[in-house]
Amino acid sequence: MKKKILIVEDESLIAYDLKLILIRAGYKVSGIADSVAEALEMIEEEEPDMVLLDIYLKGSLTGIDLAKKLTVKNIAFIYLSANFQESILEKAKETQPYGFLVKPFREKELLITLDVAFYRHQNSIESKLRQEQLLEDLFKNIVAESGEWEQKLLKIVRNIQPYVPFDYITIILNNAGDIPNNGLSYLRTGFDEYETIGTDDFMKMIGVNTPELKKMAEDSPLSTKTEFYNNADFNDIIRYYPIKRLIAKNLKVQSFLNLPLLMAKGQIISCSFYSRKPDCYAPDHVKLLSRLQQSLVTAITSIVPIERFAVRASQPEDIAASTSKTVSAPVNFDNIIAKSHQMLTILDHVSIVAPLDTSVLILGESGTGKERIAKSIHNLSPRKHKPLVIINCAALPSNLIESELFGFEKGAFTGAQEKRIGKFEMANEGTIFLDEIGEMPAELQVKLLRVLQEQEIERIGGKGVIKINVRIIAATNRNLEKEVEEGRFRLDLYYRLCVFPISIPALRERKEDIPLLAQFFIDRLSQKIAKPITGFSPEALNQLINYGWPGNVRELEHLIERSILLADGPVIKEVQLPKFNNLKPTDYTTETTVVKTIDENAREHILNVLQSCNGKINGENGAAEILGLKPSTLHSKLKKLGIKRNSRY
Structure with a gap:
């Protein structure tokens, strides 16, 4: 169509x-x-x-x-x-x-x-997020309504149906191994008609008594992962789940999706979706439910009376272990230490986008940890067992980038003594991380766009295309929108990369993370250096918190390593901070280290004049007249300086 x-x-x-x-x-x-x-x-x-x-x-x-x-x-x-x-x-x-x-x-x-x-x-993630927001709002409205809790729970089930279809759903409000006498299930009998089935009705439906049901529950492994099984896979998995096997036999279901909901005290609410269609469930259903888990937990625990959660009591040692253990970041977040709301939001976004194959653009100043975020996305993705290939676009000479990315055949150019595969081929079935993408030359941007569109490459000197399956993660410390505006970065490539942008805040914007990061680096580096340093004095810690950190987390790590080497006791009492205390990177980059060339100054001046006259070049009050140039001369300068017509005005 x-x-x-x-x-x-x-x-x-x-x-x-x-x-x-x-x-x-x-x-x-x-x-x-x-x-x-x-x-x-x-x-x-x-x-x-x-x-x-x-x-x-x-x-x-x-x-x-x-x-x-x-x-x-x-x-x-x-x-x-x-x-x-x-x-x-x-x-x-x-x-x-x-x-x-x-x-x-x-x-x-x-x-x-x-x-x-x-x-x-x-x-688009935006579309999925709007879908999720709709469901979250519906859950909140149902919780706020008056009425019996069974009817509220049924309303939640009804509202999930359009997004995750099912013929039968069970909600077991107890731990594995207990008698599932706190379970409820709903059997769809019409377009908007459901039959509520309690535990007694459930046992009659599958033809077992209470001891048999308890034994089946004990024999079933605890499912702690959101996953689905269709057709043949479902027939394989029910061999290990006797209750599911009886459900499949009695209700003729052929697909299954498991959704475990973790409650505050560690108990699990098991939600099981069943369908008579052999191929009902897909990864999108898992992604949606995974992102809605917390909303569902909140809604169900707010609706269902507390006595319905009559679960097996935890042992005292289990409670102590669960309450005393403090985790700064999930294991798969590659040593990202954070408790600030800005970074926790970033980690939420990483969790959302990681299971997808969506292109990700990571934005942030140098030293904020863009590479760590990229590694976390890869490690949390289905591609985690495949290669993650990292390439720094700023570190490669422009004449070598193409051969590095796409490879070359033997004899393709002088010095090509043998065939070499490029980074994209190395990353096949995995992920490629293009760091400092804003430094990529314009001619390579066109070829990268083709790779993203067609999922194919061509080696230099090659005679045909090579199909690849690669996820793209890119990062830059540049303002790509400004680069697009000034004609240095392709607009179509920007939009292709920026499907899911993640902006990492500077360290000075999340100062509550500094004590955590400082202690993390002390623990790691003191062990590496073999010098027993336990922490900072309150005065030294205040110095760290009040500093501007233009080099961000990387600067903090290097400063702590230097402080450990200079410390004369187990506690660091003083840190030697640079004199340009609260300067941001833009404060010293533009004023001290970056000196514009004549062409750069001319380009900026011409762009400003073009903008002031709305792009008019010829005639009265045109850019040529204001600049004191002939129109033909101005056109030549525009071409020389890489200024495209209407590139900024």
Whole structure:
């Protein structure tokens, strides 16, 4: 079926050209609108898959106003605009578009941007998060309602059904090994009709008595992982679960999904979804339920009376072990130590995106731990047993990047004495981490875009393409949006990489993490150096907290190593901090170490003039007149300095 695209553009010639391009490319144009009101009517009638949206339209409402409504309707959109000013871009960005095209644009740029936009929309985390938010809100509303708890629990079950379908669901409110006499189950008997089945009814349904049920529960291993089994896999797994085997026999179910919900005191609520369809469940169901686990725990424990949770009491030593143990970060988070809300949010985002194959763009200053975040994403993903290949784009000479990434054949160039595979082939079935992606040359950006789109590479000197299956994680300390604005980074590549951005805060923005990090580094480095240092004095710790940390966590680690070497006792009483105490990286990078070339200054000046005259070059008050240049001379300078027409204005 052809994908439907609505064009919202108030210039009829541009709209007609767009229509012709889209039809030639195999899309269906569902209409052309020149105002927000007309567009909304067409959207209701046509239900387009994508909207091409000009920012300035007829009437009082703009394309940005329409974009907000499209977001609510979960319809993807791409902005079209001749105005690329930073202020407009900022307002447009807030609506989370799936692409941005600057007029005039080429047909190829439009089609590539559409491909990227459809890819992002189909795999968008934003769409899934909106779905989850809807369910979380429903759960909260059900908890707040008056009524019997059994009916509230049934409402929760009903609301899950559209997202995770089932014919039968069991909710066991006790630990493995206990008699499951606190269980409830629901059998779907009609479109919106469910039969509530208690434990006694359940035993009658599967034909067992209480001792037999207890023995079956004891013989069943405890499931602590959210997972699913379809068809043949389900038939294999029920050999180890006698109760599930009887459910399958009596209800003719062929698929199963397990959802364990961990309560505050360590007890488990086992939720089991069953379907008569042989291939009912998919990874998306697992991902959705995994992210909803905490909301479900809160809702169920708020609804169900406490006496229904009559679980086996924990032994005193178990309680002591569970309450005394403090964990700063999950094991798979690769030594990321954090308790600040900013970093805990980052770790939540890592947990959300890690199981997916979505491209991730990690943003943050140097030394904030972007590589550690990348490693955590890989370690928490299904690709964790495959390679994680790390490449620093800033450390490679521009003439070697292509051969490093894609490899080369023997004799491809002088010095190519043998065939060599590139980093992408090394990472096949795994993950590649492109650190400092903002340093990649423009010509390589085009080839990287193709790899992302086609999942294939071609070695230098090769005679054919090589299919690969690689997850891309990229990172940069640059402002890529500014790089795009100034023509140094491709807009289509930016949108392809930035499917799920993760912005790591600077250390000075999460000072509550400094004592934890400092102690972590002391414990690790004092053992490495073989010098028994136990901690900091209160005065030294205050010094660390009040320092600005322009080098972030990396600087903290190096300073602590130096302090351990200089310490004359078990406690570090003083730290030797640099004199530029509270400078941010931008404070000393731009003013001290970075000196712009003549061409860079000329480029910046020309861009400012072009912006002030809205891109006009020729004629009165044009950029050429203001700069005192002939128009032809200015055009030559634009080409020399890499300034594309309408690249910033």
